[in-house]
Amino acid sequence: MGRAKLTIIPPGKPLTGRAMPPGSKSITNRALLLAGLAKGTSRLTGALKSDDTRYMAEALRAMGVVIDEPDDTTFIVTGSGKLQAPAAPLFLGNAGTATRFLTAAAALVEGKVVVDGDAHMRKRPIGPLVDALRSLGVDASTETGCPPVTINGTGRFEASRVQIDGGLSSQYVSALLMMAAGGDRAVDIELLGEHIGALGYIDLTVAAMRAFGAKVERVSPVAWRVEPTGYHAADFLIEPDASAATYLWAAEVLGGGKIDLGTPAEQFSQPDAKAYDLISKFPHLPAVIDGSQMQDAIPTLAVLAAFNETPVRFVGIENLRVKECDRIRALSSGLSRIVPNLGTEEGDDLIVASDPSLAGKTLPAEIDSFADHRIAMSFALAGLKIGGITILDPDCVAKTFPSYWNVLASLGVTYED
Secondary structure, X not given: OOOOEEEEEOOOOOOEEEOOOOEOHHHHHHHHHHHHXXXXXXXXXXXXXXXXXXXXXXXXXXXXXXXXXXXXXXXXXXXXXXXXXXXXOEEOOOOHHHHHHHHHHHHHOEEEEEEEOOOOHHHOOOHHHHHHHHHOOOEEEOOOOOOOEEEEEEOOOOOOEEEEEOOOOHHHHHHHHHHHOOOOOOEEEEEEOOOOOOHHHHHHHHHHHHHOOOOEEEEEOOEEEEOOOOOEOOEEEOOEOHHHHHHHHHHHHHHOOEEEOOOOHHHOOOHHHHHHHHHOOOOOOOOEEEOOOOHHHHHHHHHHHOOOOOOEEEEOOHHHHHOOOOHHHHHHHHHHHHOOOOEEEEOOEEEEOOOHHHOOOEEEEEEOOOXXXXXXXXXXXXXXXXXXXXXXXXXXXXXXXXXXXXXXHHOOOEEEO
């Protein structure tokens, strides 16, 4: 059993030292799937080993892929070029990337695949992806619009064009792109709607696909053509996780210290690295922050905004309501447990009533993490400056950053259980 709660003791001094974020969750799960679909042996280095990536690896093993783990940051993946039907439903916990990616990849399996998850995952929408698969002639179904999803795959699909609304999740688009290269015909994938989710994550997908031999062409700002090349094995280096880096960048500016992450911010290719430019402006964050293209960085920025010189409104973040929890509600309620109305909601906007004088005060507050790793890690930042901040279910950080509390401790942060 994990710890029930953890109280952060404000260090009272700048945080300095070297702290390496784990490998990117987004890139690790893409690379695992592509290596699993490839014929031959791929070596993935710099990888993240966490709950989310273990669920992906276990699901691939259940579909006949051989995965060895010689050390803490390497997967050696040997595939036959074709996934096999698993003997039992695939259980993916609350891993959204793994669930969406495998739902589409299951169309390439000859046989029945059931993609399922925990109680949280069973509340996360997947209907648009299932509809898109059905439009390709894939026998896919969900009774609730959320997992579990049942796919009766034939190893191929019937159409050469699919449209999908990317507004709810760019993961739907990435899932279709990665699946498409495994078919027997070129496929055009086109986004519907004016609002498109984090396009930067689609760029990550295309880059990873190309590394494993796929031919992908962007034919318009909202359309891609994928050739039926399949995938070949590759050695692939995974960069550190930019979402995880945001906590360390924020901890650095909050305390006026210097934390060496080992990778300069400008070398990250992930969308959340855009948050660095905002974080570096603290305590003069802009009055309005559009989070549409760096959604996983918003919890970090929202807690940092509590100490800003002026209030901050976060817009373009409606997708945060369908993440591991309703992150807009979790942020507003958590901030307001520290000080009433510190965080408020207007529609899908989050408004943080910044107050630099909070730093140095003792304001006992138990923060419900809602079993969401990003809520737990971001509110830890408040505990660097305010006494009495207690994180409930702190070990939920294992989803993407299992060593988070140890990393902060290595920089000088102490705790009470």
